[in-house]
Amino acid sequence: MSELVIWTFDWVPLGPRGFVRDLRLRWACEEAGLAYAVRTVPFDGRETNHLMQQPFGQVPFLRDGDLEMFESGAALLHLARKSERLMPRDAAGEAATVQWMIAALNSIEMVSVPWWFLEISGAKENHLSGWMGKRLDQLEAVLRGREWLAAGRFTAADLLMADVLRVPKVRAFGDRPASESYIARVTERPAFATAHAAQLAHFAAADAGRSAS
Ligand SMILES: N[C@@H](CCC(=O)N[C@@H](CS)C(=O)NCC(=O)O)C(=O)O
Numbered sequence: 001m002s003e004l005v006i007w008t009f010d011w012v013p014l015g016p017r018g019f020v021r022d023l024r025l026r027w028a029c030e031e032a033g034l035a036y037a038v039r040t041v042p043f044d045g046r047e048t049n050h051l052m053q054q055p056f057g058q059v060p061f062l063r064d065g066d067l068e069m070f071e072s073g074a075a076l077l078h079l080a081r082k083s084e085r086l087m088p089r090d091a092a093g094e095a096a097t098v099q100w101m102i103a104a105l106n107s108i109e110m111v112s113v114p115w116w117f118l119e120i121s122g123a124k125e126n127h128l129s130g131w132m133g134k135r136l137d138q139l140e141a142v143l144r145g146r147e148w149l150a151a152g153r154f155t156a157a158d159l160l161m162a163d164v165l166r167v168p169k170v171r172a173f174g175d176r177p178a179s180e181s182y183i184a185r186v187t188e189r190p191a192f193a194t195a196h197a198a199q200l201a202h203f204a205a206a207d208a209g210r211s212a213s
Contacts (some may be wrong), residue, residue: 006029006037007022007062009041009042009043010043011206018200021059024159024160030194034083053070064078077101080155086156086159096150100149100161103157104161111128112132112165165183166187
């Protein structure tokens with residue numbers, strides 16, 4: 001039996017399918033060849049039903065034997081420590097990987113998520129668009145000069161950055177060819193396809209259960 005358990009919701013509406021953050025952990029395990037199981041908490045009542053595991057009522061969270069952790073970035077870092085395929089073992093390669101993982105979360109996603117919420121809120125003007133455009137332009141300048149963010153090869157930093165950037169509205173916001181080919185390069189990886197298909201299949205199977213009940 002697998003020691004690694006990735007927790008996600010039992011079901012989500014169509015909109016977020018393919019983007020629920022358990023995908024980051026599935027994808028990392030697929031890249032690293034780590035065996036894992038997927039278990040669920042109910043989507044309905046999520047605000048209160050699993051606060052012991054995730055204090056914000058969200059997913060994913062990860063169990064590795066006796067160890068439990070929430071936050072996709074922290075769980076991804078934990079997985080990256082298990083496999084050289086996700087994070088180099090030399091100090092410089094590890095530092096660069098961690099640095100870009102935090103940048104994906106704290107410099108890009110911390111802008112892109114609120115920007116996205118304002119976009120879909122129907123507000124006349126999105127006051128975060130200037131900030132969002134600036135961050136994406138700065139990243140575009142980085143990606144013009146390199147294929148991968150850290151260590152000259154694919155790492156968990158690319159997995160996380162590409163997952164943040166591949167959100168359709170983010171991807172369509174402006175014309176940034178280096179970023180676009182980076183997202184395509186990273187998400188063309190077979191491990192992404194496997195993880196993505198597995199998440200879609202997981203939620204599709206849950207539809208059948210819901211309509212039967
Ligand atoms: N910072 C958290 C964010 C987790 C998050 O936003 N999870 C979403 C699914 S991708 C969720 O559980 N949404 C349900 C909710 O917030 O009620 C992480 O990276 O793990």
